Amino acid sequence: MSTVYITAPRDAASELAEFLVEERLAACVNIMNCNSTYRWEGEMHEDDKEAILFAKTTAERYPELEKQLAEKHTNDVPCIERFDEADIIDSFANWVQSEVN
Template sequence: MPTVYVTAPPDAADELARTLVEERLAACVNRVASDSVYRWDGEVHDESETILLAKTTAERYDELRDRIEALHPHDVPCIERFDESDVLPAYASWVDASTSEET
């Protein structure tokens, strides 16, 4: 059950989060306001971003990543996968059920 770390401009983050959950690519997406300092195209930028933490399954990860890339406004979006080393079984079951196709 991976958690996927994504950063996005605040105006794009809400749509990304909602789309991932509506399309059952993520069971839940947490949104955290953040200020980031980074280098891009030889310049240092200091901007507001939103951190997205998407809970998904290993089976849905590739689709989730591809969907983020398709919707994300940046040329090179930050998408990092963190796999669990320990997870509450009931929580893992909820993520599985929430990302499964509707029956």
């Protein structure tokens, strides 16, 4: 199983989550609001209102999720990072597997 960490503008987060689940690229996507501080093109951006998306998928589906999400994402350089779980409860792993196949 894989969890994909994604950041996006708050107004785009729900649409991205729905897209990932509808296309069966993710079984589930959690959205959390956050404030980000970063440097972009030499300028500091502070307290930027963003959302964090946690998408549950499989290692097999991740390459397609990454490809399609990178195309659909509104940021020029989207944050898309994959975490692979070493341990996961079997019932949840089975559910994720069934939803993305």
